[in-house]
Amino acid sequence: MDTVSWRDVVRRGLLGPRPDPRDRPYRLVIRLALVVFRLLRLRFDVRGCEHVPPSGGAVLASNHVSYLDFTFLGLAALPQHRLVRFMAKASVFGHWFTGxxxxxxQHIPVDRTAGAAAFDAAVRALKDGQVVGVFPEATISQSFTVKDLKAGAARMAVQAGVPILPAAVWGGHRVATKKRPVDLTRGRAVTVLVGEPIVPQPGETPAALLARTRVAMEALLDEAQRTYPQQPAGPEDRWWVPAHLGGTAPTLAEAAARDVEDAAGRRVRSRRRARLRARLTGRRRPPAAA
Structure with missing residues (x-):
C-alpha cells in the first residue's frame, strides 16, 4: 500500500516529458487531488496499470461505488502518462464551480434525455486516441456490487474499434458515497484494479462484448473486496461491506428498489423546480401593451 508523498505532488515528469499544453488545467487538478490524498493519508493499492495502452484509444469501464471513483481511476493511467476523459452528468458541467x-x-457531458450527442463525442475522442472513462452502471451502486450495465461502453468500443479496459475501484465509498455523510477519517485504503484489455472480435455484437466486460468487472471487484486490507471497526461499521460478504449493505434487489424510489423523488423535485421557474418567469414578464 502506498500513500501519496509531497514529492509526488511536485514531480516534474508526472505526465511525461512533453505533456500537451492544452492539458494544463487537467494537470493542475491532478496535482490538487494529490494534495488532498496526501492530507487524508489515503493508502492506495493500484494494480494493472500496465494494461492501460501508452497510446491509442480505449474505454476504461469501472464499477461505481463513490463520488470520488473517477479521481481514483485516473491514478491507474498516470504511469502510462495518460489522461482519462470521463463521461459525466451534464449537470456537473453546468455548475458554476465544477463546470x-x-x-x-475535456470530459464529456452526458444528457440522459439526449444521449446521442455524448455517444458521438465519446466515439470521436476514442478515434482520436483518447482514453474514455465510463461507469456502465450509470449511477452509484448502493449494494456495492455490479448492477445492470448500460450498453453504451460496449457500443462505443465496437464503433471506434478500441479495447475495453475492465476496472474495479473499492474503498472510496468509505469517504463519500450516496446517502452517507462525508467521512474524512485519515488512513482509508483505496484499491484500484485494471484488467487485461477486452478486444472486440470481428462481428461481435455490443451485447456479447458487454457480457464479457461484466464478467471481468465482477471478477476484479471480487478480488478488490477480498484483498482489501482493512476491516470494519465493529458491527455498526459493516455498512460498507456487501451483503454476500457479511456486511449490512443492501442486497442487489433492495438497492434496485431504492434506485426506483430515488428516481421517483428526482422526478417530483424536477417538476417542483419547473413549476417554480414558471411562476418566477411569469412574474417577471412586462405587462401587455394597452
Whole structure:
C-alpha cells in the first residue's frame, strides 16, 4: 500500500516529458487531488496499470461505488502518462464551480434525455486516441456490487474499434458515497484494479462484448473486496461491506428498489423546480401593451 508523498505532488515528469499544453488545467487538478490524498493519508493499492495502452484509444469501464471513483481511476493511467476523459452528468458541467474545470479537462457531458450527442463525442475522442472513462452502471451502486450495465461502453468500443479496459475501484465509498455523510477519517485504503484489455472480435455484437466486460468487472471487484486490507471497526461499521460478504449493505434487489424510489423523488423535485421557474418567469414578464 502506498500513500501519496509531497514529492509526488511536485514531480516534474508526472505526465511525461512533453505533456500537451492544452492539458494544463487537467494537470493542475491532478496535482490538487494529490494534495488532498496526501492530507487524508489515503493508502492506495493500484494494480494493472500496465494494461492501460501508452497510446491509442480505449474505454476504461469501472464499477461505481463513490463520488470520488473517477479521481481514483485516473491514478491507474498516470504511469502510462495518460489522461482519462470521463463521461459525466451534464449537470456537473453546468455548475458554476465544477463546470469550467470539467470543460477544460475535456470530459464529456452526458444528457440522459439526449444521449446521442455524448455517444458521438465519446466515439470521436476514442478515434482520436483518447482514453474514455465510463461507469456502465450509470449511477452509484448502493449494494456495492455490479448492477445492470448500460450498453453504451460496449457500443462505443465496437464503433471506434478500441479495447475495453475492465476496472474495479473499492474503498472510496468509505469517504463519500450516496446517502452517507462525508467521512474524512485519515488512513482509508483505496484499491484500484485494471484488467487485461477486452478486444472486440470481428462481428461481435455490443451485447456479447458487454457480457464479457461484466464478467471481468465482477471478477476484479471480487478480488478488490477480498484483498482489501482493512476491516470494519465493529458491527455498526459493516455498512460498507456487501451483503454476500457479511456486511449490512443492501442486497442487489433492495438497492434496485431504492434506485426506483430515488428516481421517483428526482422526478417530483424536477417538476417542483419547473413549476417554480414558471411562476418566477411569469412574474417577471412586462405587462401587455394597452
Amino acid at each position: 469550467p474545470f470539467m470543460r477544460a479537462m
